[in-house]
Amino acid sequence: MISNQSGKTKAPLKERSQQFLSRFTSMFIKRPLSYLKMILIITGSFVWLLVSMIAVYFYFIFNQVPDLKNVEFQQLRELGVNSVLEKIDSRSKRAEYHWVRLADVNRDLLYAVVMSEDGLFFEHQGINWDALITAIGENIKRRQLSFGGSTISQQVAKNVFIRSSTKSLHRKLIEFFVTRELEAQLTKNEILELYLNVAEFGPDIYGVSHAAKYYFSKPVGQINAAEGAFLALMLPSPRKYHYSIFQNQNLVPRHQRKLKRVLSDMLYKEYISPSQYRRYLNWQYF
Numbered sequence: 001m002i003s004n005q006s007g008k009t010k011a012p013l014k015e016r017s018q019q020f021l022s023r024f025t026s027m028f029i030k031r032p033l034s035y036l037k038m039i040l041i042i043t044g045s046f047v048w049l050l051v052s053m054i055a056v057y058f059y060f061i062f063n064q065v066p067d068l069k070n071v072e073f074q075q076l077r078e079l080g081v082n083s084v085l086e087k088i089d090s091r092s093k094r095a096e097y098h099w100v101r102l103a104d105v106n107r108d109l110l111y112a113v114v115m116s117e118d119g120l121f122f123e124h125q126g127i128n129w130d131a132l133i134t135a136i137g138e139n140i141k142r143r144q145l146s147f148g149g150s151t152i153s154q155q156v157a158k159n160v161f162i163r164s165s166t167k168s169l170h171r172k173l174i175e176f177f178v179t180r181e182l183e184a185q186l187t188k189n190e191i192l193e194l195y196l197n198v199a200e201f202g203p204d205i206y207g208v209s210h211a212a213k214y215y216f217s218k219p220v221g222q223i224n225a226a227e228g229a230f231l232a233l234m235l236p237s238p239r240k241y242h243y244s245i246f247q248n249q250n251l252v253p254r255h256q257r258k259l260k261r262v263l264s265d266m267l268y269k270e271y272i273s274p275s276q277y278r279r280y281l282n283w284q285y286f
Helices: 013-030 032-063 073-085 091-096 107-117 129-142 152-162 169-185 188-198 208-216 225-234 238-247 253-268 274-281
Strands: 200-202
Touching: 032 169, 073 152, 073 188, 091 208, 107 152, 107 188, 107 208, 107 225, 107 253, 152 169, 152 188, 188 208, 200 208, 200 225, 200 238, 208 225, 225 238, 225 253, 225 274, 253 274
Parallel strands: none
Antiparallel strands: none
């Protein structure tokens, strides 16, 4: 025992801990149901609070997902046009923007873009899970929210309906549900038409019609597979590549490899013939 200044003795820490544990155990044994009920009330309250918060959050998410069941495609075209025009700063570039129907787009251009951006577009239901898992792994590896792995359908959801470039898990979750609604209510061709008309190909250059005219001085119906692969090359970073590739007239090896990969995929899918493939490999862009 240790004596304090008043003359009283203080029990060792180990002994006091044993006494407290003994009293607590005794109380629980004597009234087990009441204490069990108290524990369940406390833990249950936290669980129900958590469930309620999750329910409110997803209610907020679902309220931001458009109901496309009874929407005419012409209304979606108008929505797509508005989403583009609000991004274009130049009046002259606004005047050059025109919506083009999918039937008027050269098949080679259409498939070049699909092979470049989303090779499984016609097979998946809006989400490419393998690409998404790979992108998540890269995000974890880099320790940043750069995402990636977005399908054509997801890009339409982001550019036409969400209209936000903010990178966050919240926005990605909204994008997921909007994408599911798009896939449920629209055909693949309708989704592809929306994408080709709202995609950015350079500074204030939106849609394949404007891109075809700007880069090749051709109507969109006359763009071949090589030219289509070049336009697709712009899509990941259109403003950056407009300067580094187009204005500098410089195709570095990695860009050349991507052009070859797109053309190879088109050959494999029999979208182009072997003779076309050989000719397009040596296409002069500048």
